[in-house]
Amino acid sequence: MADSSIQSILREHRLFWPSESFAQAAHIGSRAQYEQLAAQAREDPEGFWAEQATRELEWFTPWNQVLDWQPPSARWFVGAKLNITHNCLDRHLQTWRRNKAALIWEGELGDTRTLTYSQLHWEVCQFANALRALGVEEGDRVGIYLPLIPEAAIAMLACARLGAIHTVVFGGFSAEALRERLIHCQVKLVVTADGGWRKDAIVPLKAQVDQALVGVETVKNVLVVQRTATPITMEPGRDHWWHDLRQGMSAVCPPVDLDSEHPLFVLYTSGSTGKPKGVVHTTGGYNLYTHLTTKWIFDLRDTDVYWCTADVGWVTGHSYVVYGPLSNGATILMYEGAPRTSRPGCTWELIEKYQVSVFYTAPTAIRAALRQGEHLPRACDLSSLRLLGTVGEPINPEAWIWFYRVVGGERCPIVDTWWQTETGGIMVSALPGAVPLKPGSATLPFPGIQADVVNHKGEGVPPNSGGYLVVRYPWPGMARTLYGDEERFRRTYWEHIPGQLYFSGDGARRDEEGYFWVMGRVDDVINVAGHRLGTMEIEAALASHPVVAEAAVVGRPDPVKGEEIVAFVILEQGSSYHEGLHQALKQHVVQEIGAIARPGEIHFTEALPKTRSGKILRRLLRSVAAGEEVTGDTSTLEDRAALDQLRETN
Numbered sequence: 218m219a220d221s222s223i224q225s226i227l228r229e230h231r232l233f234w235p236s237e238s239f240a241q242a243a244h245i246g247s248r249a250q251y252e253q254l255a256a257q258a259r260e261d262p263e264g265f266w267a268e269q270a271t272r273e274l275e276w277f278t279p280w281n282q283v284l285d286w287q288p289p290s291a292r293w294f295v296g297a298k299l300n301i302t303h304n305c306l307d308r309h310l311q312t313w314r315r316n317k318a319a320l321i322w323e324g325e326l327g328d329t330r331t332l333t334y335s336q337l338h339w340e341v342c343q344f345a346n347a348l349r350a351l352g353v354e355e356g357d358r359v360g361i362y363l364p365l366i367p368e369a370a371i372a373m374l375a376c377a378r379l380g381a382i383h384t385v386v387f388g389g390f391s392a393e394a395l396r397e398r399l400i401h402c403q404v405k406l407v408v409t410a411d412g413g414w415r416k417d418a419i420v421p422l423k424a425q426v427d428q429a430l431v432g433v434e435t436v437k438n439v440l441v442v443q444r445t446a447t448p449i450t451m452e453p454g455r456d457h458w459w460h461d462l463r464q465g466m467s468a469v470c471p472p473v474d475l476d477s478e479h480p481l482f483v484l485y486t487s488g489s490t491g492k493p494k495g496v497v498h499t500t501g502g503y504n505l506y507t508h509l510t511t512k513w514i515f516d517l518r519d520t521d522v523y524w525c526t527a528d529v530g531w532v533t534g535h536s537y538v539v540y541g542p543l544s545n546g547a548t549i550l551m552y553e554g555a556p557r558t559s560r561p562g563c564t565w566e567l568i569e570k571y572q573v574s575v576f577y578t579a580p581t582a583i584r585a586a587l588r589q590g591e592h593l594p595r596a597c598d599l600s601s602l603r604l605l606g607t608v609g610e611p612i613n614p615e616a617w618i619w620f621y622r623v624v625g626g627e628r629c630p631i632v633d634t635w636w637q638t639e640t641g642g643i644m645v646s647a648l649p650g651a652v653p654l655k656p657g658s659a660t661l662p663f664p665g666i667q668a669d670v671v672n673h674k675g676e677g678v679p680p681n682s683g684g685y686l687v688v689r690y691p692w693p694g695m696a697r698t699l700y701g702d703e704e705r706f707r708r709t710y711w712e713h714i715p716g717q718l719y720f721s722g723d724g725a726r727r728d729e730e731g732y733f734w735v736m737g738r739v740d741d742v743i744n745v746a747g748h749r750l751g752t753m754e755i756e757a758a759l760a761s762h763p764v765v766a767e768a769a770v771v772g773r774p775d776p777v778k779g780e781e782i783v784a785f786v787i788l789e790q791g792s793s794y795h796e797g798l799h800q801a802l803k804q805h806v807v808q809e810i811g812a813i814a815r816p817g818e819i820h821f822t823e824a825l826p827k828t829r830s831g832k833i834l835r836r837l838l839r840s841v842a843a844g845e846e847v848t849g850d851t852s853t854l855e856d857r858a859a860l861d862q863l864r865e866t867n
């Protein structure tokens with residue numbers, strides 16, 4: 218059945234319209250309303266954003282200028298003062314939402330906690346006071362390395378309350394990767410836990426922090442949340458248990474008045490060089506942009522139970538687990554664990570148990586569920602769902618249809634949301650009550666977003682031609698800079714294409730109806746299971762192993778993960794291949810970066826295809842990795858024999 222419906226979609230180019238009742242109840246309920254908002258924002262962007270900022274958020278002091286745009290430097294709501302935690306917490310306490318569930322959490326062991334807005338506010342204030350007692354001040358950087366437990370959100374909000382800048386590092390990153398980020402960001406304090414549960418095992422977070430901090434001078438204190446009761450060492454004077462410190466800690470902590478452009482967080486993401494980039498987001502514009510996109514794209518209502526499965530270590534966890542939903546006063550479900558073999562149906566059981574109505578996840582998770590079979594979701598009552606969403610990578614029509622049919626019961630629109638760490642929030646997505654869907658397309662830009670597909674000169678390309686996905690005008694949620702590296706910010710995003718356009722690094726096409734079809738990265742970044750990884754980072758990790766002389770890494774299409782990591786390795790003179798080397802090198806990458814970067818395949822070779830100027834021809838390696846015929850221009854290849862040899866070894 219799935220097959221025949223997919224076939225017909227491809228043939229008919231069928232559009233999936235929201236039901237009349239969905240559209241009628243939606244915040245944006247018709248195509249005409251979408252067009253009108255998009256037109257208003259195009260004609261008067263500053264007027265549009267100012268109107269939304271006034272209507273949707275509370276400001277301590279109003280702005281005197283909406284946008285100061287000196288490419289590539291943007292300042293939004295110049296002169297205004299606010300605190301994002303006031304919008305996420307305090308203002309709801311003045312309403313009936315005071316005792317509404319803000320956060321419903323379930324741990325992997327089945328333990329649960331629910332925090333109302335009033336309780337969350339209490340926890341955040343206490344945590345903020347604890348940070349302050351440990352010397353954290355406005356502008357200081359705080360590292361957060363936690364499992365997905367309520368304290369992850371609490372710690373982020375506590376930083377924001379004080380004007381401290383958080384940098385969350387995903388708990389799956391290794392000690393080495395953590396160390397690199399803490400040093401780069403000059404972090405003063407780290408918040409961690411003794412351990413966290415993931416796939417029936419304990420991740421030893423505190424032990425990793427200990428390892429990461431050896432010789433790191435800037436970190437003066439470590440605040441430890443008890444989660445797994447794993448034995449750990451506590452360094453006197455540096456390490457503090459959160460449950461001890463909070464004893465008697467006041468829960469009165471007024472939010473600090475912050476400039477609209479005060480940095481809110483730094484989040485490291487992969488780029489096309491060996492070093493991760495610290496993307497900087499600021500307060501006012503980010504608050505508005507995540508708030509409005511959450512409200513309109515997830516069509517949030519007060520009665521919704523909203524579940525975004527992302528970890529707070531990724532930007533999706535920042536914008537659509539914490540800030541966007543809380544600013545809207547939503548009820549958020551947070552689950553500590555990950556889908557795993559011992560409990561394969563847990564996603565669907567949680568949806569039934571908590572009556573989830575809006576469910577936002579990654580295509581890789583959908584493809585994994587599709588492989589496990591329909592019987593698991595069918596065994597649960599999923600009738601509470603009314604809206605589905607995907608993020609992180611293109612979704613193939615087969616997975617889309619399965620999600621629509623089996624999970625959504627053919628009644629829930631799917632918002633396929635395209636965006637990036639740098640954009641702060643969703644840029645291209647359907648507004649589900651207004652825009653008919655096409656499986657595999659992220660559909661249309663959010664009102665106020667002037668997205669386009671252009672050639673290398675910055676000229677728009679005709680419908681259905683491939684090009685670079687760019688944004689022509691600033692938006693409130695955009696990254697302001699890369700931490701400590703303005704020059705790289707300029708070079709990476711603003712100089713590739715003439716005309717002061719923001720270059721996303723993605724290729725895309727637009728069809729004759731203006732729908733965007735994102736084709737994936739055009740740079741040396743790959744997307745594995747929805748996680749963005751720089752091939753050069755993995756190459757650097759491999760090359761740091763004593764037997765490796767040189768390494769090249771590419772992505773190969775994978776039916777579940779989207780892409781799989783394939784490495785080509787040249788050994789040092791005098792080192793020879795032995796049985797355990799595959800494993801040893803994979804393990805080395807895990808140690809250097811984390812399990813998410815473990816190569817699926819390693820090929821040992823004596824030469825790599827390079828241009829005369831020494832640049833590795835990744836296009837050729839990609840073909841070799843995918844087992845395809847190598848076609849196209851090979852004229853720049855320095856040594857044809859290298860290519861022939863590679864083909865033989867595969």
Ligand code: WTA
Nearest residue numbers: 608609610611633634635636637638735749
């Ligand atoms: C990819 C995640 C196709 C894209 C929010 C982008 C997508 C990168 C989609 C950003 C989508 C994200 N369709 N591709 N709906 N969403 N991507 O920074 O290549 O972790 O550049 O942010 O993911 O990854 P990041």
